[in-house]
Amino acid sequence: MLSSMLKDHRNKQRHMKEAQEKRRQDAVAALYKFNEGIMTSINSKVSAAYVNQCQLDNEMKQLIVQTMRFNKLTTQWASELNSFQTALKELGDVENWASSIEKDLQLVTESLEFINKNNLT
Template sequence: MLSSMLKDHRVKQRHLKDAQEKRRQEAVSSLYKFNEGIMASINSRVSAAYVNQCQLDNEMKQLEVQTSRFNKLTTQWASELNSFHNALKEIGDVENWALSIESDLRLVTESLEYINNKNNSNTSKNS
């Protein structure tokens, strides 16, 4: 009887051990699947972040190129505007010069007409 009880106890222990081993393997398998799922999720997010970073880098490079072009164009426009401004100042100076010459010539013309009229009136009085 004692030996049969011992035998039953060992059989139960083996069954318990087998059941415990089976549950341990199921737990390990579940943990492995869980780990794979988590890693896939993390990797997809990291991958998306990397793709986004690459796109941002490319867009930043394009923006730098466009900014450089814009700066060159702005410098060129500023230079042309400055040249145009100087040309306008020269035109203004020429216009002032022309007005000054015109004023001087009017004065000379008026003076000559005055002298001519005075001479004509003197010659008519002398005759």
Template sequence: MLSRLLKEHQAKQNERKELQEKRRREAITAATCLTEALVDHLNVGVAQAYMNQRKLDHEVKTLQVQAAQFAKQTGQWIGMVENFNQALKEIGDVENWARSIELDMRTIATALEYVYKGQLQSASS
């Protein structure tokens, strides 16, 4: 009877060990599946973040190129406006010079007329 109890006890212990080992393997399998699922889920987010970062980098480069082109074009426009402004000033200077010359010529013409009339009156008297 004692040997039978001992055999039953050993059999139950072996069953428990096998059950415990089976549960341990199932737990390891479940933990592995969970870990893989979490990693896959995180990888999707990381991949999306990486793609977004690449898009942002591309947009930044494009914006920098366009900003440089705009700055260059703006500089050209400023130069053109300054040249136009200078040309207008020169035209104004030429116009003032022409008026001054015209006034001087009228003064000379008036003086010559006056002298000519004076000579005519002297000659006729």
């Protein structure tokens, strides 16, 4: 009787251990699936963030290149504008000089006409 009770007890313990081991394995499997799902979700978000960052880096490089081109072009335009302004000033100086010469020549012409008129009379 005692030996059969001991045998039953050991069988119950073995069944309990087996059931507990099965539950532990099920829990580990469930935890693995949960962890895999979380990591897949996180990895996809990290991957998307990385792709976006790479695109932003490429666009920033293109923007830097375009900005450098724009600065170079702006510098050229400013130089051309300064040259044009200098040419306009020179043209104004030439026009003023020509007007002054014209007035002097008119004065000389009038003086010569006056002298010539006085000599003839």
